[in-house]
Amino acid sequence: MQLPMNRRQWLKAGAVVAAGLAVQRDVSGVEWVISPSSERDQKFIRLHSNENPYGPSRRARRAMIAAFDEGCRYPSGHYEELKTLIAEKENVSPDHIILGAGSHEILHMAGVAYGLEGGEVLTAHPTYEGLEHYARMIGAYVHRVPLTEDFQIDLNAMDRRITQAVRLVFVCNPNNPTGRILPADRLREFCRAISRRTVVLVDEAYHDYVEAREYSSMIDLVREGYNVIVSRTFSKIHALAGLRVGYGLARPDIIARLNQFRTNHSVNILGLRAAMASYQDVPFQDFSRRKNAEARAYLYKVLGELGRRYIPSHTNFVFFHLGWDVTAFRQAMKEHGVLVGRPFPPYTNWCRLSLGTMEEMELFARAFRKVMGRKAAG
Numbered sequence: 388m389q390l391p392m393n394r395r396q397w398l399k400a401g402a403v404v405a406a407g408l409a410v411q412r413d414v415s416g417v418e419w420v421i422s423p424s425s426e427r428d429q430k431f432i433r434l435h436s437n438e439n440p441y442g443p444s445r446r447a448r449r450a451m452i453a454a455f456d457e458g459c460r461y462p463s464g465h466y467e468e469l470k471t472l473i474a475e476k477e478n479v480s481p482d483h484i485i486l487g488a489g490s491h492e493i494l495h496m497a498g499v500a501y502g503l504e505g506g507e508v509l510t511a512h513p514t515y516e517g518l519e520h521y522a523r524m525i526g527a528y529v530h531r532v533p534l535t536e537d538f539q540i541d542l543n544a545m546d547r548r549i550t551q552a553v554r555l556v557f558v559c560n561p562n563n564p565t566g567r568i569l570p571a572d573r574l575r576e577f578c579r580a581i582s583r584r585t586v587v588l589v590d591e592a593y594h595d596y597v598e599a600r601e602y603s604s605m606i607d608l609v610r611e612g613y614n615v616i617v618s619r620t621f622s623k624i625h626a627l628a629g630l631r632v633g634y635g636l637a638r639p640d641i642i643a644r645l646n647q648f649r650t651n652h653s654v655n656i657l658g659l660r661a662a663m664a665s666y667q668d669v670p671f672q673d674f675s676r677r678k679n680a681e682a683r684a685y686l687y688k689v690l691g692e693l694g695r696r697y698i699p700s701h702t703n704f705v706f707f708h709l710g711w712d713v714t715a716f717r718q719a720m721k722e723h724g725v726l727v728g729r730p731f732p733p734y735t736n737w738c739r740l741s742l743g744t745m746e747e748m749e750l751f752a753r754a755f756r757k758v759m760g761r762k763a764a765g
């Protein structure tokens with residue numbers, strides 16, 4: 388049967404344009420797309436979930452369109468392709484890698500695998516709560532160690548809190564919600580020492596945004612055979628949060644343990660193809676990092692003008708001192724069409740703001756000035 392337009396012609400015609408999507412080109416030549424859904428969502432400017440507003444990349448979009456035909460097949464036969472790509476880049480074998488529906492599923496698997504049968508979990512507070520949430524759900528005890536006065540994860544205090552029952556230590560680096568990084572040498576020393584007693588999971592969801600020299604991934608410890616798991620995601624720099632693809636790296640015996648708690652076929656074929664394309668799309672990653680840095684510099688300027696203290700961030704969000712209750716602030720900003728981050732107790736006078744496009748940041752700044760002005764006027 389002759390179809391009106393075959394897949395190649397469809398792609399050639401530029402499916403993105405055919406679907407009525409507006410394309411913009413960056414000075415570097417990277418094209419990005421404003422989709423109808425993000426325009427629709429501009430009823431609310433989404434600065435609350437640490438998403439990357441510039442994606443999916445053109446290459447990821449093309450890969451997803453090309454994968455439509457594979458939609459009738461189960462995807463797991465293709466998992467090795469993405470694992471092999473990651474394995475080659477990270478210099479490990481594919482059996483050191485597990486895929487998940489976002490890195491959240493990796494945290495879920497770890498929380499359950501190590502929280503069962505009396506296992507306890509140790510984590511900083513506040514930090515990303517995905518893992519501790521699942522550990523609690525299955526009845527595991529979770530030790531929370533407060534941050535230091537300067538909002539750093541307190542590795543010394545965490546070390547002191549470890550009991551014999553602690554089976555998993557969670558370290559988010561860079562940390563969410565603070566955006567701070569741990570110095571690589573100190574974290575490496577901590578992981579080496581602690582992983583002799585228990586497993587350490589280092590959540591590196593924001594790894595690709597970090598440019599600081601004092602930062603390093605802990606994947607080298609996985610390579611060296613330590614009891615360390617590293618989790619990563621395609622939701623941030625790759626801008627695929629809605630596609631749900633993440634991965635974990637660990638020794639093969641640890642991967643096998645996590646695998647027992649994985650949902651079968653949890654990564655779907657469109658997500659898989661998009662992730663593979665995006666993983667190799669270095670210009671898009673550079674572009675996202677650069678746009679993020681521009682938005683961050685702009686936000687620092689706005690916060691400076693309004694006399695707000697902030698924690699210099701290595702991520703796509705900034706934690707700043709609001710000086711009043713963030714729940715009331717969220718509501719006030721929502722009335723101006725801007726969604727900002729949820730409360731992170733005990734820092735309920737602080738706000739976590741995700742970085743959007745420059746247009747979104749300018750709209751945020753306008754609303755923010757109004758809300759702060761009204762608050763000052765009492």
Ligand SMILES: Cc1ncc(COP(=O)(O)O)c(C=O)c1O
Pocket residue numbers: 436437488489490491492515517559562563590592593619620621622628631632633
């Ligand atoms: C530190 C951290 N880890 C993990 C996740 C989970 O992301 P995903 O499941 O989309 O990979 C997030 C999401 O915001 C995060 O901030």
